[in-house]
Amino acid sequence: MSPFWGHLAGVITVILMLTFIGIWIWVWNARHKPKYDALARLPMADGSESP
Numbered sequence: 001m002s003p004f005w006g007h008l009a010g011v012i013t014v015i016l017m018l019t020f021i022g023i024w025i026w027v028w029n030a031r032h033k034p035k036y037d038a039l040a041r042l043p044m045a046d047g048s049e050s051p
Contacts, residue, residue: 026032
């Protein structure tokens with residue numbers, strides 16, 4: 001295998017790792033907490049309320 005493919009694989013790995021870390025930080029951001037709390041209570045909803 002040529003060195004080009006090794007470098008390309010390394011760059012792709014770094015990009016995917018940074019994307020994963022970015023999504024992880026975005027999800028755990030405090031400003032999303034109210035939305036996640038509302039979504040967590042959704043299965044417990046009575047269902048008699050109309051949307």
